[in-house]
Amino acid sequence: MTFVTILGFIAAGLTTSSFIPQAVKTIRTNDTKSISLFMYLLFSTGTLLWLLFGIFSGNMPIIVANAITLVFAIIILIYKIRHQLAHKL
Template structure:
């Protein structure tokens, strides 16, 4: 594995792991009052597009990170809409 791939995987891990605390807190409390609905819609859409890009390129770090982040972001978005 080359340095570029290592950096890609580390970046993917860091940005993906950063969503876990927010997702867990949102699921536990169902409190989404501090979350902007338009921002999360755009963010979730952007994450989906990055996932598609990572698949088409192909870039495994981009695809895997965005697939996991998409799950977290979509979960928070669903809670934001459901528990508005």
């Protein structure tokens, strides 16, 4: 494995796992006030399309990375939407 390939794997591991601490914090505190709804709408849709891109092009690393990210992004998005709705009712 080349240096550049290893660099890519570390990069993928970091960006993929980064949404885990945010999801944990959101569940623990039940607070999404400073989180942008629009960010998570764009990001979750984008990650879903990356997942489909991975499936259609048969690229397993893209499938795995985006499936993991999507789970945590969707958790944060659901919390944000719930808070947004509760605030408006």
